[in-house]
Amino acid sequence: xxxxxxxxxxxxxxxxxxxxxxxxxxxxxxxxxxxxxxxxxxxxxxxxxxxxxxxxxxxxxxxxxxxxxxxxxxxxxxxxxxxxxxxxxxxxxxxxxxxxxxxxxxxxxxxxxxxxxxxxxxxxxxxxxxxxxxxxxxxxxxxxxxxxxxxxxxxxxxxxxxxxxxxxxxxxxxxxxxxxxxxxxxxxxxxxxxxxxxxxxxxxxxxxxxxxxxxxxxxxxxxxxxxxxxxxxxx
Numbered sequence: 001x002x003x004x005x006x007x008x009x010x011x012x013x014x015x016x017x018x019x020x021x022x023x024x025x026x027x028x029x030x031x032x033x034x035x036x037x038x039x040x041x042x043x044x045x046x047x048x049x050x051x052x053x054x055x056x057x058x059x060x061x062x063x064x065x066x067x068x069x070x071x072x073x074x075x076x077x078x079x080x081x082x083x084x085x086x087x088x089x090x091x092x093x094x095x096x097x098x099x100x101x102x103x104x105x106x107x108x109x110x111x112x113x114x115x116x117x118x119x120x121x122x123x124x125x126x127x128x129x130x131x132x133x134x135x136x137x138x139x140x141x142x143x144x145x146x147x148x149x150x151x152x153x154x155x156x157x158x159x160x161x162x163x164x165x166x167x168x169x170x171x172x173x174x175x176x177x178x179x180x181x182x183x184x185x186x187x188x189x190x191x192x193x194x195x196x197x198x199x200x201x202x203x204x205x206x207x208x209x210x211x212x213x214x215x216x217x218x219x220x221x222x223x224x225x226x227x228x229x230x231x232x233x234x235x
Contacts, residue, residue: 024071034066036114173200
């Protein structure tokens with residue numbers, strides 16, 4: 001955290017799921033009322049506490065957004081039991097996502113709402129938006145367009161039903177998102193959209209040492225681009 005942000009630890013009730021409650025973290029500006037509140041969901045392999053999401057969340061909060069992260073049930077179980085679990089099925093993921101969104105809206109009822117996520121978390125946000133969940137924008141940190149080495153298995157069948165403005169942040173070495181395929185699929189996207197390409201970044205936004213850049217440089221770029229997009233599109 002920085003002096004300009006404050007953190008609140010939360011527990012969200014998720015009845016009728018593998019766990020009854022999941023842990024969440026809310027980072028927000030220390031003063032003032034945020035005009036945009038973002039729900040930032042984690043990916044399949046790394047929880048909300050990953051160095052990547054921690055860094056991005058704090059940068060966004062320092063930029064004026066309220067940012068709520070949360071654990072999906074399988075990650076909550078992993079944290080409690082100290083062992084790995086496979087991701088929950090889609091209904092459990094979506095139910096948890098909606099519980100976190102309800103908490104964010106309760107705390108910031110007058111703010112514009114941004115659904116954002118890393119990989120799987122972003123895909124869940126897009127599916128909810130396509131199903132009619134109200135939000136003002138979508139942001140994807142590495143959208144998983146297809147499984148690795150299986151570009152024929154596209155995860156874009158719902159794009160036409162996404163009417164919210166969207167920002168796609170993608171690396172040129174992302175094994176889960178062929179950029180040419182993504183550009184083609186984005187022609188079907190239902191709302192306004194922008195694509196920002198991070199040169200040399202893989203699915204986790206790591207870059208080779210030979211690039212002369214490091215993780216801090218890339219995360220600063222992602223936060224800068226996302227905050228600029230929010231200022232232009234959601235304010």
